Amino acid sequence: MESVPVRCPACRRDHTYSTPAYPCPCGAPSAPPVLRGAPVVPITHRTWNDDWVTVRCRTCGRHDQWPQPELCCPCGTVLRIPVRPVTETDSAPGPAGGAGPDRPSHIPLPRTAPPPRPAFQPLPIGTAHDAVASAARYLKWLGYHDVVQPAERSPARIDLRATGLIAQVDAVCRPTVLRDVECLWLNALSASVTSVFFSLAGYAQDAEARADGLGMPLFVMDRTGTPQPVNSAADELISTGA
Structure with missing residues (x-):
């Protein structure tokens, strides 16, 4: 889980933001890559394109839509955490952690052992x-x-x-x-x-x-x-x- 420092532009309070990881269908955790050094932006209104980002699983290469990372400051300001956009040249790492060849995104890498329980299927939260x-x-x-x-x-x-x-x-x-x-x-x-x-x-x-x-x-x-x-x-x- 990646952590980055965040300063609220409204109240100047410092925070440490930890990027959430989501379960890819292949079973591996997948997290939006935070764009370090980029300024956070207060959210004043919402649109579909702003609320979701494309994330590439580093294990199987699959692309999925995950929520845009946000931080709720105690002052009441909701901050959008910028992430690095996914490009077509991004590739999944090989077994040793280096870049490996591209593979079809719908074919997961083989697993050495089954997980102890099936992947959790979340319910979106609106209320x-x-x-x-x-x-x-x-x-x-x-x-x-x-x-x-x-x-x-x-x-x-x-x-x-x-x-x-x-x-x-x-x-x-x-x-x-x-x-x-x-x-x-x-x-x-x-x-x-x-x-x-x-x-x-x-x-x-x-x-x-x-x-x-x-x-x-x-x-x-x-x-x-x-x-x-x-x-x-x-x-x-x-x-x-x-």
Whole structure:
């Protein structure tokens, strides 16, 4: 996962942006190549062409449309992160990491072993309800097959429940704060279950540090509905499943 420094032109706040990786149909992670040194642009209106970019999988050479990378600054400004355009001369790397010969984009490279589970099929996110539905889909993919969404959101802000697990989905355009992480953990502790947090705008630094200490898996989601792990607890959950 590539990280680049980003400065908001509206409030001059500095951020570190991590490029999200998406699952290519061949099974390999694929990420938009960030154009380092190019200025970020505040988003004032949206168009289809501006919201999507073409990304080439470095494993099989396939071209896919993925969301244009964005960063939501706490000041309220949404920033478009520039990426390097894909050209016809781009080629997938060979086995040793160098440039290899072009191959048809619809033919994936052979895999030495099958993945532990099929590739996750995300649901695009347009509303807060979509974000909860996508998080539920992801938890089922991890093995929590009895995930349910309460008919009404509880005062404890529990969005999803499963056997041995509760989850919260933060769909607001600001980083999730420390109090939200601690409240979810306390609710999980009282019920003797595991807690998992999903956020669309990432996490405040102290919230992420607290979750690390508590062993709480943290995920961020983008408009494709593909959760990405933020900490080692999330990586472990992906590895082991339910």
